[in-house]
Amino acid sequence: MRPDLQELSAYYAAAPGDIALGDIDVARIPAHVSIIMDGNGRWAAKRGLDRARGHVAGVDALREAVTAGVRLGFDVLSAYAFSTENWRRPKLEVDLLMSLFAKTLVAELPLFHQENVRLLFLGDLKALPSETYRVFMRGLDETADHDGMTFALAVNYGSRAEIVHAAHELARLVRSGEIDPDDIDQDLFSAHLYTAGLPDPDLLIRTSGELRLSNYLLYQLAYTEFHATDTLWPDFTRWDMLRAIRAFQSRSRRFGGV
Ligand code: IPE
Numbered sequence: 001m002r003p004d005l006q007e008l009s010a011y012y013a014a015a016p017g018d019i020a021l022g023d024i025d026v027a028r029i030p031a032h033v034s035i036i037m038d039g040n041g042r043w044a045a046k047r048g049l050d051r052a053r054g055h056v057a058g059v060d061a062l063r064e065a066v067t068a069g070v071r072l073g074f075d076v077l078s079a080y081a082f083s084t085e086n087w088r089r090p091k092l093e094v095d096l097l098m099s100l101f102a103k104t105l106v107a108e109l110p111l112f113h114q115e116n117v118r119l120l121f122l123g124d125l126k127a128l129p130s131e132t133y134r135v136f137m138r139g140l141d142e143t144a145d146h147d148g149m150t151f152a153l154a155v156n157y158g159s160r161a162e163i164v165h166a167a168h169e170l171a172r173l174v175r176s177g178e179i180d181p182d183d184i185d186q187d188l189f190s191a192h193l194y195t196a197g198l199p200d201p202d203l204l205i206r207t208s209g210e211l212r213l214s215n216y217l218l219y220q221l222a223y224t225e226f227h228a229t230d231t232l233w234p235d236f237t238r239w240d241m242l243r244a245i246r247a248f249q250s251r252s253r254r255f256g257g258v
């Protein structure tokens, strides 16, 4: 999508010094930006706060990222909120996160309407607590007709589980005679991933200095540019988004060519 340049300039008016809107080429904004939102716990620990407070602060950062994405004209913003491995955390933290997801989604629906954002979820939602699941379905339903940016939130998402799930679905289609094994190509395979219909990410941002994928979008990230920042997720601002795009635009994407 083309950004509205007037709105964008206003949004990025008070530049901090090391970065400004003029440092990026607004004609070459990545279409799909994905974020591994990491560091909430460390952000809280640094302040002597409970980890829960870090997650709550992380919601504010995500709201800003969504707004920045809309202003910059992303087609898709996706964000990793809870992995299939995160169930290993203490029950208290898992419960807090699940209720925070539900609460946040209800609170942010007006923003999604106002900004014409379509919501999607990536992951196995059936395993979520019923209230969280119910609210997610409501969010999907109420924003389905929005044709601005798509915001895809990965919750109970694991890339290996996603790939195995796609394999099961395709195997069933073969067994029922609907497709032939030779019909399975990359397009058909992609169409059975949770990200069906979305373009692959152009840019992946991971906060908090970690340099790993943690089971995120293993198939979809084949040619994605990575940007790692030491900034902890709750501290991530519209300016960090601009810094990530500047880094992205400085790369030469060759896709195997010369
Ligand atoms: C990311 O922050 C949020 C989730 C994984 C839910 P963390 O909770 O992983 O924060 P750190 O990595 O412990 O600092």
Ligand code: IPE
Residues within 6 Å of the ligand: 036, 037, 038, 039, 080, 081, 082, 083, 086, 210, 212, 214
């Ligand atoms: C990755 O963060 C998952 C999310 C951001 C939701 P983690 O904090 O769970 O990743 P690891 O455990 O450090 O790899």
Ligand code: MG
Residues within 6 Å of the ligand: 038, 039, 040
């Ligand atoms: Mg972490």
